[in-house]
Amino acid sequence: MxxxxxGGAVRxxxxxxxxxxxxxxxxxxxxxxxxxxxxxxxxxxxxxxLHPETSEEHALARTERxxxxxxxxxxxxxxxxxTLEEDLGRRDFTINAIAQDAQGxxxxxxGGARDIEARMLRHVGPAFVEDPLRVLRAARFMARFAALGFxxxxxxxxxxRGMSASGELDALVPERVWxxxxxxxxxxxPSAFVRTLRDCGALAAVLPEVDALYGVPQxxxxxxxxxxxxxxxxVCDMAAQLAPGDAVVGFAALTHDLGKALTPDDELPGHVMxxxxxxxxxxxxxxxxxxxxxxxxxxxxxxxEHLNVHRLLELxxxxxxxxxxRCDGFRKPDRIAQLAVACEADKRGRAGLQDAPYPQRGxxxxxxxxxxxxxxxxxxxxxxxxPQIGEALRKARIAAIAEARRSGD
Numbered sequence: 001m002x003x004x005x006x007g008g009a010v011r012x013x014x015x016x017x018x019x020x021x022x023x024x025x026x027x028x029x030x031x032x033x034x035x036x037x038x039x040x041x042x043x044x045x046x047x048x049x050l051h052p053e054t055s056e057e058h059a060l061a062r063t064e065r066x067x068x069x070x071x072x073x074x075x076x077x078x079x080x081x082x083t084l085e086e087d088l089g090r091r092d093f094t095i096n097a098i099a100q101d102a103q104g105x106x107x108x109x110x111g112g113a114r115d116i117e118a119r120m121l122r123h124v125g126p127a128f129v130e131d132p133l134r135v136l137r138a139a140r141f142m143a144r145f146a147a148l149g150f151x152x153x154x155x156x157x158x159x160x161r162g163m164s165a166s167g168e169l170d171a172l173v174p175e176r177v178w179x180x181x182x183x184x185x186x187x188x189x190p191s192a193f194v195r196t197l198r199d200c201g202a203l204a205a206v207l208p209e210v211d212a213l214y215g216v217p218q219x220x221x222x223x224x225x226x227x228x229x230x231x232x233x234x235v236c237d238m239a240a241q242l243a244p245g246d247a248v249v250g251f252a253a254l255t256h257d258l259g260k261a262l263t264p265d266d267e268l269p270g271h272v273m274x275x276x277x278x279x280x281x282x283x284x285x286x287x288x289x290x291x292x293x294x295x296x297x298x299x300x301x302x303x304x305e306h307l308n309v310h311r312l313l314e315l316x317x318x319x320x321x322x323x324x325x326r327c328d329g330f331r332k333p334d335r336i337a338q339l340a341v342a343c344e345a346d347k348r349g350r351a352g353l354q355d356a357p358y359p360q361r362g363x364x365x366x367x368x369x370x371x372x373x374x375x376x377x378x379x380x381x382x383x384x385x386x387p388q389i390g391e392a393l394r395k396a397r398i399a400a401i402a403e404a405r406r407s408g409d
Contacts, residue, residue, distance in 0.1 A: 001037070002027040003058065004084060004099035004107065011095050014116050015148065024051075024058045025099065027084050031060070046076045061087035064127075085109050092134045093141065093156075094122050115153075121145070122153035132168040135160050136180040136206065139196035143184040146192035152199075160200035169205040177206055178289045185250030190240055191233035194254075198229075209281045210254065212261035217269040225351035226269075228260045235349030243341050251295040252302035252342040253349070255282050259303070278303045298335060301327050302342040309343040312360040317402045320367055321394065329368055330397075336368045370404035371397040 003026050009019045026034070031047045039049035039058060047060040062078040063086050084099055084107060091097040094112040106113060110124050121141055128134055138152060138160060152160070163169065184193035194210065197203040203211040214229030225231050232254060239246075239253035259278025263271045282303050286296045308315065308323055315323070329336040340361040347358050379392045 001029055001033075002084075004101055006088070006099045007091075007096050010098045010100045010106070011112070011116065014098070014113060015145075022056050024056060025061050025084065025087050026058050027061045027082070027087070028080050029060060030080050031078075034058070034060070047078050062090070063087070064090045089125060090127065091124055092128060092131070092137055094124055097124050119145075119149040119151065120153050121150055121156065123156045123159060128156070129159050129163055132163055132172055133176055133180070135163055135169060135197070135200065135202050136172070136177065139193045139202070140180045140184045140187070142196045143187035143190050143193035146189040152196060157200055160202065164201035164205060167205075169202055172206075174289045178291060181207075181289070182247045182251070182295075185236065185240075185254055186245050186247040188240055188244075190236035190250055190254070194229075194233055194236065207285070209258050209261065209285050213257065216260050216263070218260070218271065219269045223350055224353070228257060231350060232257060234351065234354075235345050238349040238354065239342065239345035242345055243338075246338075246341075248295050248298050249338050249341050249345070251291070252299045252338070253345045255285065255299045256302045256306055256342065256346055258282050258285070275304050275307055298338050298342065301335065301339050302346075305339065306343050306346050309339065309360055309364060310347060312364055317398050317405065320401050321371060321398045324368055324371060325394075330372060333368070333372055337365060340364045367401050367404055370400045374400045 003024050005022060006025045007023045009022045012019045026049075031041070034047070034049045035041065038052035040052065042048050042050055042057075043059065046062055049058045050056070051058055060078040060080075061082040061084060062076050063082055064076055088097040088099060088107070088109060094110045094115045096112070097108075097110045098112040099107040101107065115122050121138060123134075138156065142150060142152065181193075184190055187193070194203065194207075197206060198211065198214065210229070210232065213232055214227060216228040217226050218228055218231065220226055223231055225234065235253045235256065236250060239249050243249040255278075257274065257278065258281045259274035259276065260271045262277045262281070263274060279300060282299055285291070286299070291299075305323060305327065308319075312320065324330065324336060327335055327339060343364075344358040344361045347360075348354050348356055350356075374393070374397045376389065376393060379389065379396055
């Protein structure tokens, strides 16, 4: 049995990164032989097996032939005669088309190691255009590797532009779009995902609500970068810095300003009421991509409340309480911490302001903790019933917020 380590594990080792899942390709075998050797079948669309001892994935070498529209329209051939080079040739990028044998020797027919040295994301061959998902994968890899100096090869970008113009991206199902997006916003440089999609013309097809922000001006005294699309890129990267790997916060950062695309021209560069205007397009985006509930709820909170959090130090005690209550911060307290991070990312995601202090984050957490310390048990002795309990609890929590502000702790 000829077994090779392939894909991300080889790529990441060459990049000096900690490797994730270890995937293998098996050459010259049949499904029957794999079963006889004790491997457990898991693949639905093509033969994939789990090693009987390590549980690592082992896939039979295969080729793919385009048979229809979209990323699902492929016929797979996993005959025992398929060679390792043929299997590597069906992969997306040269940096992912490197195999390693048991002795550590590389099989690299497409120059992936050379492209890793050059920090270049390059497609393997002309079949790249057959799978529209690869446009999103290119952008997602850029979100992960841009900080290492990677760029998209010009010829690959040209293919991606052609794929975007062809309308093939319309065949992508929401779940796959969300899968790539959620990985990208949890990466080190989410802005590279957005920027790559925009550069190849795909952002308008995949995230039209975000694409619409580019070219929309903001007041330069608050936003030195002026362009709202550029601001969102900066906010996404700041969120990745403040909350590494947190896709929930990352999604809120990406979508917090969608309402600015709806500001009437005669109101520009101001954006009065953009928080409220942004809720409808945000809900539409979440519905279209089937965004998970946790991501959706925090994003809606950040969209609606980010200016209130920025003004926190000026808000009345009762207004602070009601903000916490609107965000369900007494039943789900972790939300307030996430909201605070998203708002800090918004404030510091501006040209030249990345190191600006944001005391509102710590203050919001402090006031929330003070209010959260007051529970129904603290007013139980007052003999209240029904709505009176809720109103008394509200007053007690507002008093706790006031006291925390007076005492400074």
